[in-house]
Amino acid sequence: xxTDPAIAVDQLVKVYNNVTAVDGISFxxxxxxxxxxxxxxxxxxxxxxxxxxxxxxxTSGRVSVLGTDMTLHRxxxxxxxxxxxxxxxxPMRLTIRQNLTVFGMLYxxxxxxxxxxxxxxxxxxxxxxxxxTGKLSAGQKTRVSLAKSLLNRPEVLLLDEPTAxxxxxxxxxxxxxLERYRAERGATVLLASHNMxxxxxxxxxxxxxxxxxxxDDDTPQHLLARYGxxxxxxxxxxxxxxxxxxxEAAQ
Amino acid sequence: xxxxxxxxxxxxxxxxxVLRYWYLLRSSWARLIxxxxxxxVQMLMWGFLQLYIDQNAGFFARAGGIFIGAxxxxxxxxxxxxxxxxxxxxxxxxxxxxxxxxxxxxxSEFITALMIMSIxxxxxxxxxxxxxxxxFFGFNLYGLGFALAAFFANLILTSWAVGIxxxxxxxxxxxxxxxxxxxxxxxxxxxxxxxYPVSVLPAWLQYVAWALPPTYVxxxxxxxxxxxxxxxxLMLQALVVNAVLMVAAVIAFxxxxxxxxxxxxxxxxxx
Numbered sequence: 001x002x003t004d005p006a007i008a009v010d011q012l013v014k015v016y017n018n019v020t021a022v023d024g025i026s027f028x029x030x031x032x033x034x035x036x037x038x039x040x041x042x043x044x045x046x047x048x049x050x051x052x053x054x055x056x057x058x059t060s061g062r063v064s065v066l067g068t069d070m071t072l073h074r075x076x077x078x079x080x081x082x083x084x085x086x087x088x089x090x091p092m093r094l095t096i097r098q099n100l101t102v103f104g105m106l107y108x109x110x111x112x113x114x115x116x117x118x119x120x121x122x123x124x125x126x127x128x129x130x131x132x133t134g135k136l137s138a139g140q141k142t143r144v145s146l147a148k149s150l151l152n153r154p155e156v157l158l159l160d161e162p163t164a165x166x167x168x169x170x171x172x173x174x175x176x177x178l179e180r181y182r183a184e185r186g187a188t189v190l191l192a193s194h195n196m197x198x199x200x201x202x203x204x205x206x207x208x209x210x211x212x213x214x215x216d217d218d219t220p221q222h223l224l225a226r227y228g229x230x231x232x233x234x235x236x237x238x239x240x241x242x243x244x245x246x247x248e249a250a251q
Numbered sequence: 252x253x254x255x256x257x258x259x260x261x262x263x264x265x266x267x268x269v270l271r272y273w274y275l276l277r278s279s280w281a282r283l284i285x286x287x288x289x290x291x292v293q294m295l296m297w298g299f300l301q302l303y304i305d306q307n308a309g310f311f312a313r314a315g316g317i318f319i320g321a322x323x324x325x326x327x328x329x330x331x332x333x334x335x336x337x338x339x340x341x342x343x344x345x346x347x348x349x350x351x352x353x354x355x356x357x358x359s360e361f362i363t364a365l366m367i368m369s370i371x372x373x374x375x376x377x378x379x380x381x382x383x384x385x386x387f388f389g390f391n392l393y394g395l396g397f398a399l400a401a402f403f404a405n406l407i408l409t410s411w412a413v414g415i416x417x418x419x420x421x422x423x424x425x426x427x428x429x430x431x432x433x434x435x436x437x438x439x440x441x442x443x444x445x446x447y448p449v450s451v452l453p454a455w456l457q458y459v460a461w462a463l464p465p466t467y468v469x470x471x472x473x474x475x476x477x478x479x480x481x482x483x484x485l486m487l488q489a490l491v492v493n494a495v496l497m498v499a500a501v502i503a504f505x506x507x508x509x510x511x512x513x514x515x516x517x518x519x520x521x522x
Binding site for chain 2: 101
């Protein structure tokens with residue numbers, strides 16, 4: 001039996017001062033799916049995610065998450081979602097425990113202290129809990145940000161370049177934790193990333209944006225086959241540089 | 252696990268934000284000292300001026316504690332607004348606004364937490380200074396009794412209304428609008444007649460003065476100290492003007508937040 005999509009975007013447009021950032025995109029993400037949102041700088045990925053969170057009001061079109069209109073009623077569903085980005089920082093002067101306590105309470109988490117203990121153990125933060133957030137390394141800060149995003153066991157998780165600026169080992173470790181969370185919780189994940197190997201590993205569907213529009217939308221395997229490429233990075237470069245039509249389309 | 256149910260207004264989320272600011276405040280001795288430093292400097296300066304006038308001027312200027320009382324009440328107004336706005340600015344400095352705006356925290360809960368923190372910060376700053384006023388100049392602010400409660404209520408309401416409006420401006424325009432948090436209240440200093448009666452102003456400016464709730468409070472203070480009369484009528488009028496001001500501030504805040512959501516300003520939250 002078909003279920004309602006976890007995220008539904010319908011003819012979404014965002015214009016800032018006569019500049020079109022997002023130009024009539026539509027997609028629907030199945031509950032429990034992991035989707036990569038790819039695109040170069042200025043492609044409209046961040047604006048799209050911000051509209052999905054209800055942080056930016058669309059010029060036209062509609063976004064719903066878990067059946068709720070995010071422009072009008074986002075507060076009805078925000079406690080069932082979460083967000084992680086290295087570009088949005090946690091307060092530096094607070095300890096990790098203090099930060100997680102505050103966000104646990106904001107998200108209505110029951111038994112916050114117990115949940116912090118669980119998340120800290122999963123993300124190997126237990127020994128760091130009473131350390132000031134500002135004194136952590138980039139990798140540790142990413143783990144704290146990830147801990148915040150998993151505190152409320154979100155049904156929908158939005159990730160904006162979650163492994164940016166991490167060394168390959170730490171980035172791989174973070175991806176492993178995300179895979180495990182998704183498998184355990186059955187969460188819907190939308191991942192904006194520039195890291196193609198990350199997208200290939202985590203995502204079962206890839207949406208490629210360019211100039212505010214969706215240029216392609218398929219599984220990684222189908223994209224590789226249609227463009228006749230060996231890696232997603234090559235497909236991505238073909239699309240954003242307008243170098244090649246998909247082989248099937250060309251044929 | 253099922254998600255916590257949706258609640259339109261959550262005291263727990265308000266408590267979370269108060270806790271966040273309390274953690275921040277107690278983590279920084281510089282922040283705590285700053286809360287006491289300026290009120291103490293102001294009170295001492297005006298207190299010594301009062302002593303000088305006591306020795307050299309006429310009856311009205313000598314009316315016991317009129318300047319110290321005015322400066323302490325002015326600090327309730329100014330520090331109340333600053334306490335509200337600075338707590339908000341801390342989120343901008345920490346680049347944490349994105350996390351908050353994408354959390355279930357609602358604007359009404361955020362504003363309530365900022366109101367509570369403005370009182371906490373005010374208490375930390377003003378209680379020691381009011382005790383110093385007793386020790387140095389024999390002026391007991393708490394001796395004003397019920398009148399002090401009426402003065403305080405009206406001044407804090409005005410400070411919150413200005414704080415809400417300023418926070419909306421910063422939310423909409425980024426830290427470039429931060430200067431309003433520090434300076435807007437000073438516009439009220441001459442117009443609200445903190446240190447002199449309304450009658451001193453030109454007739455046309457008196458209309459402006461009476462549109463500001465603090466004017467009624469400072470007139471009320473002078474009536475109490477000079478004529479030993481508590482002007483309940485002035486306090487009620489101040490309350491009515493405050494109610495109008497608060498509604499206007501909340502409407503402006505909501506419009507500025509909506510504008511920020513349309514312009515995408517909440518994504519940047521920088522300069």
